[in-house]
Amino acid sequence: MSDPLNAAALLANFVIVPAIAYGSQLALGALGVTLIYGILRFSNFAHGDTMAFGTMITILFTWWFQSLGLSLGPLPTALLALPFGIAVCALFVLFCDRVVYRFHRAKRADPVIFVIASVGVMFVMNGLVRFIIGPDDQNFADGERFIIKAREFKQLTGLSEGISIKVSQSITVVTMIIVVAALFWFLNKTRTGKSMRAYSDNEDLALLSGINPDRVVAVTWILAAALATIAGTLYGLDKSFKPFTYFQLLLPIFASAIVGGLGNPIGAIAGGFVIAFSEITVTYAYKKFANYIVPGDWKADGLMQLLSTNYKFAVSFLILLMVLLFRPTGIFRGKSV
Amino acid sequence: MSFLLAEKMTGGYGGADILHECTIAAEKGEIAVIVGPNGAGKSTAMKAVFGMLDLRLGSVYLDGEDITRLTPQDRVSRGMAFVPQNNNVFPSMSVEENLEMGAFLRRDDIAGTMEQVFSLFPILKEKRRQNAGELSGGQRQQVAVGRALMTQPQLLMLDEPTAGVSPIVMDELFDRIIEVAKTGISILMVEQNARQALNIADKGYVLVQGRNRYTDTGEALLNDPEVRKSFLGG
């Protein structure tokens, strides 16, 4: 029996909804990487661990608020803690810039030196996070779990496949939209934002125009820290928080930023969704889906999975290679220098 | 004392000196042009005036004030504006944003200055929403000059503004530069097209190997047979 409605519901539940949420998280992460790249001109390997660090601070505040009995009702308490996480993370990142990167910037060191320095920072952050909160899984989501449960959806529509939407998923998407809108407003409409774009475009001319480089750099770090903390917290709410997972997110995040064109914010968002959708569609097992859409009594044997989820990094990697092969500046033409 | 006076500048980028007791001056509302053969140190002299080169000896005065020790950024706030030869626009920003960035240090209303720039370069008004990187070479130079004018400078410095543009565009650019000078702004310009540049110059400096060789009014230099023979191709 061909049953396209159930097939669509199935796909929406297991591919589209999770991919939109994951894509939003990657987009926010990639935006941070691309901002740093655009202004400071290096790939920040510490970004995954910055996400972990910011999330950890948010979790600690969440626990504290929970112990005080503070809550947002159906929404997770972590949202209340998020501004504090951002603030602490921004301070820490500014401190890192002050003691690590500024020295190399003053010397106008090679980009690769910055990359290695960021690896050093990554080490330290990684160690700090494990030292403070431990290397294990932490669950900090509270409030309502679902907006719509699969069972309710089934009752509502009479389909045999349900679509469930988690609160964390919708928070992720809403937050992403708000953050991206605010970021673009900031970059395109405010004086500071425009000066950042000018600095990224042509550093020497920006200096000639009287733009203060220290200020631009500081604002960039603050934005990157905020984006990293938000992305990390949303990811943690949606899945769970484990320091090593955040380190591993580095690859899909870099891939997103490069696919869209390093240094290009719109590209980073598009790249995040390209990577998320590819990863989930390639690793999804289509057995049930095939049974729904193929007419007749044919039954799929095997999972019909293109790639095991164990190899989800391979998807980011392959897309990355394809972009480098065919269009090294990315879809939206980032900086090639 | 001249409005801009750069006296006996001597220095280079580390190592050997490129400039040797080179003196450049410009009066208010006048166009001063630096010409000379390749490698004469024309651009270097300009950079030295703007503070992008450490001077071993000599001083730079603007409006009677010694600015030798100031950074380029500080000189901008003192009323100097510099248009580099290459990479002189923000390519991924719109024409209008380029002009805004030129006025970054100003806190007052910049709408009037922008209107002045648009009336000087009408094409920029038409293309104000377009990214500077998508414009033609000549239009890009206009954006670059316009960006520099947004600070409301008293001295505008141009490093080979006509490099790589067609002769027609060059004539038009020179016309605009004359117009700028008429508003009372001093102009210091390095030019490869010596004959055309001296034509519009109130004062001309011929540099050879980092030294002043000839200094006179533009007209006098154009009529000097020796200058014509050696530097203007007869």
Next chain:
Amino acid sequence: MITSLRNIFYFAVMAGLIVLVGQMQSWNLALSILNLCLISSVMALGVNMQWGYAGLFNVGVMGFAALGGLMAMLVSMPPVQEAWTAAGGGAWVGMGIFLLTLIIAITLYRKLPKNGLRTAAIMLVVIAGYVLLRIYFDPTTKVIEKVNPAASGYLGGLGLPIILAWPLGGLLAGGVAWFVGKITLGLRSDYLAIATLGISEIIVAVLKHEDWMTRGVKNVTGLPRPVPYEVNLQNTQWFLDLCERLGTDPVTFSSIFVKLCYAGLFAVVLLLVLWLSERALRSPWGRMMRAIRDNEVSASAMGKDVTARHLQVFVLGSVVVGIAGAMLTTLDGQLTPSSYQPLRFTFLIWVMVIVGGSGNNWGAVLGGFVIWFFWIEAEPLGLWLMDVLTAGMADDSALRTHLLESAAHMRLITMGLILLLALRFNPRGLLPERTQQ
């Protein structure tokens, strides 16, 4: 010669430290540290070729070392006959599809003109090969994994001497490096870093999840050794005679003797690689490499093919890392896919190279010794430090327990700080590159 005196001084201090560990803790531990120092040094030499000679940032050291380790297992373990029988033709079909795909892809690469079409064609072939492999080989892997899963559940290896795996592991790592380098070199430097990060994650994922090949996280233990076993030694007459002459206990000495044998083998490899590296660095090729590193633009203006040279040195460096990876697995006597952690591998080696002195082979070797030594000794030191720090706290204090438990993570922080400090205050390392006039 101030520099050579300094070299000797540093290495003498290092030797002294190891002897000190032998005296204070135990000779067994000292030799374990020495063996890993030797392997680390070889690996650091490989990274130094890439970074020190050419300025290439390879974040995938772990992956290339893992390939060496995989080769050690595949070469040395005896084949599992039952698995081969159970797999029947499936294993051969799978291997056939794999090889055929590889051959067609390489032929296309060689024969077609270089353009986007060629890349697309190769990609298509690879995808087709992958799909065929999944269709025809997947059922076979299930069969293989079902054969006695507790003890084997994999195909085993070739049953050859493990020493053979060292060069073969190098070749395998070099092949993968060629593939990655071919795509990313010539683009901006960050891309190589990101791509190597990706490939090493994938390599380790394959090792962890392809149970039919590597038993995955169940590990392959008991790899045959290139040196004698302790038990056999203890029953050998000449060894017992030797012990008697030295006046030591055969049980203790047998394990020391085995470690000494390993140390000898590793030292031979280290000296060989070091000698070749030094020769290469001083040859016209080495001068050209450094010229390219110091000024790519002028080197390419002089007609040097920068990208091709980078590819060459990237592959060579990865070969050396692969050899070291195979040596490491040989020493461990087992393939443990989950032990390949990026922080432990890749970045530790990087700290070695930068602290030791990038561009100087002796520096890389010294860095390998120093950093490995402190990596091992940092744990007891950290614990001791935490003990002292928390001595004033109550025994059941939560903070005290937490600090003591987390002391291990201090190693990461310390290594990160060492890297950052070296980069800032001593970027040329303990033994700086000699600048030739």
